[in-house]
Amino acid sequence: MVFNSFIFLIFLAIVLIAYYRLPRRYRNLFLLLCNYLFYIYFDVRFASLLLAITVIDYFLAEKIQAFSSYKGKKRILIIGLITNLLALGIFKYFNFFMDSFVSMISIFGFHLSYKALELILPLGISFYIFQSLTYLFAIYLEQIEEKYTLLEFAVFVSFFPTISAGPIERASNLLPQIRQPRSFSSSHIREGFILITAGMFRKVIIGDTAGKIVDHVFAQPQYFASLEIIMGILLFAVQIYNDFAGYSSIAKGVAKLLGFEIMDNFRQPYLSRSILEFWRRWHISLSNWLKDYVFKPLQFKFRDYDHWGNIISLLLTFTLCGLWHGARWTFIIWGFLHGFYMSFSLLTANLRRTIRQKLVRSESLKKYSQISITFFLVTFSWIFFKAESFGNASVIFERLFHWTSSELTLRIVIIMASYSLASIFIDFIEIKFQSQAFLLCFSKPVRTAIILTCWTTIFLYLFTYEKSPFLYTRF
Amino acid sequence: MISEKLKSVILKELKLDEFDIRDDTTADQVPGWDSLSHLSIIIAIERNYGIRFKGYEILKCKNVGDLQRLIDSKFP
C-alpha cells in the first residue's frame, strides 16, 4: 500500500494499537509480520525474493565474521555483492542491457534475437538490497561488533517504513534500535503524527497535484507552447522534491510512531549554493551510500592520478547513481551530467573564486546568484530524468528553442509561481525552526488548527484523486 | 598519542594553523575535512612516510587514533 492512501492509515492505526499492547519481547516478531504484510499487499509474488535475500545476506555476514584473514573476508564480501547485485540486475536491468547490446552490435550488421524477460520489477528492490548491503559492509569493516539474530536482521531488511522508498538506512543505526526495547512515549506519537502530516501535505497537495500537469506535458510535448513546456519542467522539479521529501517525512514519522529514529533524507536541497552542496541535501541516504561504498573506494584506487582520479571517480559514481534510478539511457545521462557538473566544479574551483571576488561585492547577491545557478543546473538535468527517451527529450528541447507563444501566459506564470512559492515557503519555515516537525514549536490551538486544515484538504483530495503512486517505488 | 608529524601533515593539507587533534578526533570534527580533502590527506601521509595503504585499512579507521596506529604498524 502506498502511504498516501486510506488503507495505509487504517493499517497503521491497527498496527500501532497492537504493537503497544503486546509485551515488549514480541514486538520485533510482530513488526516482522507487519513488514511482510505490508510488502505482500503490494505484491505477493516477490515476498519470497525479499526473504531469500535476507537469509543469504545474514549467512554471508556470519561467514565474513568467521574469517579472520582480510583475504577471506574480502572473498565472501565479493560473493555477497555479486549475489545481491545480480538479483537487482536481473529484475531491473536485464532487458535494458540486452536491448542496448542488440542495438549496438546491429551497427556491425549482426542481428540477435533474444527473449525479453517478462519480468516485473519487485517493489523497493533497489532500496532494500542497498539497505541490506550496509550490513555486509559494516561487518566487513568491523563497524558492528554485536551479533544480531536473524529475526532482528529480517526486521531491518524488510522494515516497512523504509522498504518502499527509503531512506536507505544503515545497519549500524537501525539494528541497535531494533535490539532496544521500545516503550510508548507520547512525545514520539505527537512528533511522528506531525511528521506524517507535514509529509502528506507536501506529497499529496503539492507533489501529486503538480504531477498531473507534468505528466501531460511530458507525454505529448509537441502540443504545448514553450512557456507551457517550461511550466512542465519547473513543476517537475517541484513535484519530485515534494513527492520524495514528503514520502521520506512520512517514513520518518511512521518510524517514530514505532519508536525508531531514522535519518533525514532531504534538507531543503533547492536552496543549495553548489552542486556539491546539493548532493549533501538531496536524497541524502543514497548519496551517502554511494559516497561511502562507491566513491571513496574508487577515489582511493585512482589516487595516483591527482585531479583525474577524482574526476573518473565522480563520473563513475554519478553515472551509477543515474543507473540506480532505472534501466533507461536518460537516467544515465542525468547521472553523468551531475558527474560532469561536479568535475567541472572541481577543476574550476580556483578560477571561479577569483571571478567571484572580482565581480561580486555583496554577500547576498553572491548567495542568490549561487542558489539560482545551482537550481537552474539541477532543473536542466531533471529534463533528462523525466523524459522517457532521447526522442522525448529532443522534442522538449525543440519546443523550448523554437519559441511559440501561449494564449494562457498569465495563468501559466501564476501556476508556476504559486507552486514554487508554496514549496519555498515550507522550506523557509523548516529552516527557521530547524525541523520538518516545526509545528511542534507552535502553540497547541494554532497547531491543532493547522493540522486539521491540512488533513481536511488531504482527505478531500484523496477522495477525488485517482491514486498517484509514489514516483520512486518504481525503483 | 598522535605524533607531531602526523598532526602537521593533516593541518598542512587542510590549511589550518592550529587544531587540537587527538586519538578520538573524527574527520567531521575537523573543519574542511570532507571526502575530497580526506583523500589528499591520505596521499600526503603516504608521501611523507613513504608507505602505501590498502583501501580496507583506511576504511576501517574510525578516528585519527586508528590512523596513527595504522601508520605505526607499517614500521615494525
Next chain:
Amino acid sequence: MKTSKRNLKSFIIFSLTMISGLLTVEIFLRLTEISLPSYVYDDPKLGRTFRPNAKIFRADAEGFCISQVNKYGYLGKPYDREKNRDSLRICLVGDSFVEGMQVFDRNHFRTILENELKQGLNRNVEVLNFGIGGIDFRVMYFIYSQRILEFNPDIVLFFVKDDDFLSADVLPAPEIIVRDNELAIDYSFLNNAESKLRRTFKIVRNFSLGNLSKEAFEQFYLGRFWKIVLDKMNFLLAKGQKQEPIHQPQDRENDRYFGVNTKIIRQLDIDANKHGTRNIIIKVNSWPSYYSDILSREKIMVFDLESELAHYINDEIYFKAFEEFGHWNYFGHRIVADYLAKSILLLYDQDKNCQKE
C-alpha cells in the same frame, strides 16, 4: 474562572487560525488551479449551463485542458451575435465529445476545422462550440432554438450518439416535449431530485474548497466510498456492485423518445428553411436504423463520422483518449476536423456546381 478564560482564548486562537488556514488553502487551490470554482451553474431558464468567463482546468486520465468559458457563455473564441456577411459561421452542439475538455482549445477540432476551412474556402470562417457534457438530443434542440439561432449561424452541426437519441440527460435541463402535437418546452426541471441536490451545494461550489468537497461527496453519492477507503480490501464489504446495463431499446415501440425525436427532426428541416441555416447531423456512433430512415425521409443531411473513425481503430495512435469514456484525444480531434472540413468543402463544391447549372 481562569481556566475557562484560557479555554476561550485558546478557542478563539484556534478558530482564527482555522479560518486563515482554510483561506490560505482556498487561495492556493485557486492560483494553482488544483481546484477551481465550478464553471457551470443551473440557470432557471437554460438549465445547467456554462458560467461566462469561468476558468476551466482539467487534468485527468483522459486529457489536459486549461481553458475559459467566453463572455457569451460558450466555449472557444468569443464571436459576437452579429455576424459579418462575408464570414461563414458554423455552430457545434453536442455532449462532452464536442465540449472536448481533453485538449487545449488550440488542439480542439473546432480550431483545426476553422483553419482548414479558411484555407479551403478562402474566406473568414467562425466555428462556435456550444457543446456541453451530459446532454441528449432534445437538449441539443433546446440549445439550438434558444441560444444558437441568436448567433446567426450558416451551418449547425449536431453531434449525435446513440444514447443522445435513446436516453435522457440526468442533469437539470429544460425538457423538449410534445404538447398538443407540437414541440414545447417544460421548465419544471428545477423541481427534480437532481436539481434539489445541486441547489444544496450551490453556494459551496463557488469556492475551490467547496467544489473539491462537492466532488468528494459525489464519490460517496456514486457509491465509490468503500472502494476508495478500502482499496484492495474492498472485497470484505462490497457484494459485487453490479452495473445495471443501460437498457437500449432496439425498436420504435420501446423507444420512449421516438415521438419527440421524430418531431424535432422534422422541425429541423422547417427551421432550416425558416432561418436560412443548414442543419447537419453528425453520426458519431451506431444508432438504431429507424433513425437513419427518418432522417433521410425528412431530408436532413447526415455526415457519417462513425465510418471515418472506424478506419483508425487499429491504428497505433488510437483516437480514443481512454477506453472507459472514449473521448477524443489529440489524434481524434485531428481526424474529426479533417473529416468535417472535407465534407463541408465538398458541400460547397457541390453548391457551386449546382449554381453553374
